[in-house]
Amino acid sequence: DGGITQSPKYLFRKExxxxxxxxxxxxxxxxxxxxxxxxxxxxxxxxxSQIVNxxxxxxxxxxxxxxxxKKESFPLTVTSAQKNPTAFYLCASSRGxxxxxxxxxxxxxxxxxxxxxx
Amino acid sequence: xxQVTQSPEALRLQEGESSSLNCSYTVxxxxxxxxxxxxxxxxxxxxxxxxxxxxxxxxxxLKATLTKKESFLHITAPKPEDSAxxxxxxxxxxxxxxxxxxxxLLAVQP
Numbered sequence: 001d002g003g004i005t006q007s008p009k010y011l012f013r014k015e016x017x018x019x020x021x022x023x024x025x026x027x028x029x030x031x032x033x034x035x036x037x038x039x040x041x042x043x044x045x046x047x048x049s050q051i052v053n054x055x056x057x058x059x060x061x062x063x064x065x066x067x068x069x070k071k072e073s074f075p076l077t078v079t080s081a082q083k084n085p086t087a088f089y090l091c092a093s094s095r096g097x098x099x100x101x102x103x104x105x106x107x108x109x110x111x112x113x114x115x116x117x118x
Numbered sequence: 119x120x121q122v123t124q125s126p127e128a129l130r131l132q133e134g135e136s137s138s139l140n141c142s143y144t145v146x147x148x149x150x151x152x153x154x155x156x157x158x159x160x161x162x163x164x165x166x167x168x169x170x171x172x173x174x175x176x177x178x179x180l181k182a183t184l185t186k187k188e189s190f191l192h193i194t195a196p197k198p199e200d201s202a203x204x205x206x207x208x209x210x211x212x213x214x215x216x217x218x219x220x221x222x223l224l225a226v227q228p
Contacts (some may be wrong), residue, residue: 100189
């Protein structure tokens with residue numbers, strides 16, 4: 001079955017720690033995305049990548065970092081610089097590049113990782 | 119500024135009671151409007167994409183429609199398993215990013 005996997009499902013972070021959230025897809029999609037979801041707010045874009053070895057900041061990139069060394073993988077690191085990291089983190093992927101008017105920009109989501117700061 | 123507003127925030131229906139959810143948007147150069155369903159603690163599940171005014175799409179008890187200013191998600195004879203948060207997002211404008219609304223929480227009581 002093709003899909004997007006995220007791990008772990010739950011993650012607890014102590015103050016001052018960096019943590020890495022995993023996202024893997026086997027849909028052969030070029031583009032991948034990280035969103036943050038907080039109660040009462042719409043999903044907010046953290047980072048996105050349209051191609052291997054390239055990524056762009058989204059609307060709330062401060063305190064986060066990413067890498068895209070493989071097409072299938074787009075891990076997100078939540079650094080100690082992120083002051084309010086407790087949230088539900090969602091990874092998504094789409095077939096193609098942003099700006100195309102076609103099914104290429106339909107985004108499919110993983111099951112999410114809930115991060116809690118202790 | 120590109121914006122998406124969903125209403126109502128929450129909706130409670132009796133099983134079989136049809137209704138509609140609204141998604142109004144302001145974006146220049148719409149390249150797509152997307153509907154997702156999200157169950158508690160899970161990732162959004164893709165439902166529909168609409169690209170131009172007048173377009174309609176259906177899936178089981180759900181039907182999505184699009185005008186130049188808004189989209190409706192019509193739910194016909196809902197069942198308790200339709201209970202979820204329904205998210206609307208638009209693609210377009212100056213940023214070429216998905217802009218999400220805050221969702222409508224639908225509860226269908228048996």
